[in-house]
Amino acid sequence: MVKRSSIIFFTCIVILLICDAASDVEHRKTYVVYMGSLPEESSYSPISHHLGMLQQVTGETDAASSLLIRSYKRSFNGFAAKLTEEQREKIARMEGVASVFPNTVLHTHTTRSWDCIGLVESVKRNVSGESDVIIGFLDTGIWPESESFTDKGFAPPPKKWKGTCAGGKNFTCNNKIIGARFYRGDSARDDVGHGSHTASIAAGNNVNGAGFYGIAEGTARGGVLSARIAVYKPCDNEGCSDAGILAAFDDAIADGVDILSLSLGGMFPPDDLYNDGGISIGSFHAMAKGILTVQSAGNEGPDPNSLTSVAPWILSVAASTTDRQIIDKLVLGNGATLVGDSVNAFDPNGTKYPLAKCKDRIYSDVCECLKSEIQGKTVLCNTRIDIKAHEAGAVGAIVKDSGVSNGPTGVTLFPYLTLSPKEYNVVASYSRSLSNPEAEIMKSESIADDNAPRVAKFSSRGPSVAVPEILKPDITAPGVNILAAYSPLASPSGHDDLDPRRVKYNIISGTSMACPHASGIAAYVKSFHPNWSPAAIKSAIMTTAKLINGPKDHFSYGLGHVNPMQAVDPGLVYDLSKQDYLELLCNLGYNTSIIKRISGDQSVTCPKSPARPLIRNTNFPSILIEEQSMKPFDVQINRIVTNVGFANSEYNVSVQSTSGVNITVEPKVLSFKSFSEKQSFVVRIVGGKLPAGSVLFASLVWSDGTHNVRSPIIVNILKSTRG
């Protein structure tokens, strides 16, 4: 049997193979055994403790060591192991065990797309402060040789850095990428492209002449050029395991990162904080150590309740469009030109291909033809593209936008585009009217989009199923068609086996791309305010956000579109401590054993009468109340703001109300005499009988003439009584 030392825990492939073999025979599954904070005693050895526990349940020394997959031993206590159901139950009853939960697979929040905006290059920067900021990325690794990550002009890592370069085979760090660890595969090298893309969005160098087949040309630039990157790789092409994610949190917190960026999450909205694949737990520990975790909201929109980023201490980021839109044109044989959506790098060079005429026979569930009828032709597809059409010989495809989101669209594997139903019908009737219809799918081009920013259809919407009383997502950031670094091992369309193209820069869409924009902004704020708490940084980014065009819907964009220039100087912040979050967990109705499990804090006690309605008093930068239908209400909400603007300042309140409620704020003026001074105020919301399911959006703004500190007020009238 394999003898383990701490080094071996990184070579998870070897261990997993051994354990998987055992699992076939004995029906073992991987469980994460979570044991809260590490004991203080210096003599405590987590690994021997964990092995001892496994020995107790298996009765064998050798077996125990082969079942242990990984020990968490740096920032919190616990381990991942292969267990039978019976062993799981035994371990769950052991002393010190806060919880045992199954290891689940999470996914990176992407699928391809374009454009890169960030802070303008000439923005005011605290260069020394910025080069001290370390962003940890939990992702698919990184391509260390990319021009986006060279370290020309970088000093050695900041002194506080306790991490290491353990990136595995043929992986070298530098003064930009200052640390690397992997929990999947044999190195931290990125063979998916996702991790290189996200890291370069937040903190990549300025790279001139980056582009993607001439569609989006220009400079690829990260938000914080001088910041450092620490790579943690719990994900690969197959997804991410929560055992790996927790291990990555454990390491990153101990290594000393400042911001954690997670462009990943579950595919289904978690119904509880402890069902989100370890992210609530890992990020709680990070928060307790002063580290803000930023996470993508999810790509499961546009339906309500589709949000997969739920932890109240996380900054959850929705995805929005930028002022550069990528379109694709279709020219029919009769000269008509239709404008569709896709990132299509293929140039037809003036060739029109025949449109397949397929009568009413169905080639597959989505494309309307038989295989023999589509070779060398362009095929019409009813709801979405089917790669099988391409494999069967179609040279192009025209897809009807079915109205539902199938996630972000991105770089195409072969020429195709999506058309609105109306335009699709134009093509369909043209095709029916002729015996030899033909069409040319043009190469994509960039145009200006005056309607930007708007929230992308695919971006997951709140309210969150797990905690509907808290407004989520928190903000929105660019996440549609972002050009950034990529891995030359992956194909730009994501179909590595069918697509021979390899690129250094790729266009991808997703809340995965929005997240690192927000992480970069958090790092930018941190570079000016190194001592701000995670909640203060969050508040600064949220209350300075710009309002979004179009109908109000805070459940799609949170407080609005990120506004980095203002975020460094918010005037006031709504701060929250670890203790406040523990109290929130009590009010959410979790018992102390669950709270210990999430927080790792074994000394937690809840106040005498915790209650869900008290959640509204948690000092968030947003205000949300839930009320019953057709029942008048009169509620008071408490908030505390901390002055981070001018020492001597006076803020006036203004309320933008909405019909159905009367909102008043007391006091109406807040006067501050010093920096860091705190002041409290009360918001009273009085409403009449409102119909079930109505959602009212109002807002309040504190202004000193220079700073405008905006909070939305949301009144959610429940559809039915919540038990």
Ligand SMILES: *[C@@H]1O[C@H](CO)[C@@H](O)[C@H](O)[C@H]1NC(C)=O
């Ligand atoms: C710049 O960063 C340094 C180092 O973190 C910090 O001490 C200093 O206060 C910052 N300066 C400004 C103007 O924010």
Ligand SMILES: *[C@@H]1O[C@H](CO)[C@@H](O)[C@H](O)[C@H]1NC(C)=O
């Ligand atoms: C290390 O990886 C780089 C990038 O793939 C490659 O160019 C180089 O040949 C590799 N070196 C070794 C020794 O494998």
Ligand SMILES: *[C@@H]1O[C@H](CO)[C@@H](O)[C@H](O)[C@H]1NC(C)=O
């Ligand atoms: C169009 O021309 C370019 C340059 O000659 C060539 O690389 C490309 O393959 C052509 N496209 C098609 C669809 O034939």
Ligand SMILES: *[C@@H]1O[C@H](CO)[C@@H](O)[C@H](O)[C@H]1NC(C)=O
């Ligand atoms: C705490 O809550 C969980 C989940 O609702 C439940 O399984 C557990 O028995 C509770 N523990 C105590 C001590 O009440």
Ligand SMILES: *[C@@H]1O[C@H](CO)[C@@H](O)[C@H](O)[C@H]1NC(C)=O
């Ligand atoms: C709001 O205030 C107005 C004026 O005082 C009053 O007529 C109205 O009934 C109030 N609405 C509610 C919902 O209380």
Ligand SMILES: *[C@@H]1O[C@H](CO)[C@@H](O)[C@H](O)[C@H]1NC(C)=O
């Ligand atoms: C706040 O309100 C007072 C009284 O209306 C006014 O004199 C003062 O100029 C206002 N201050 C700001 C910053 O708007």
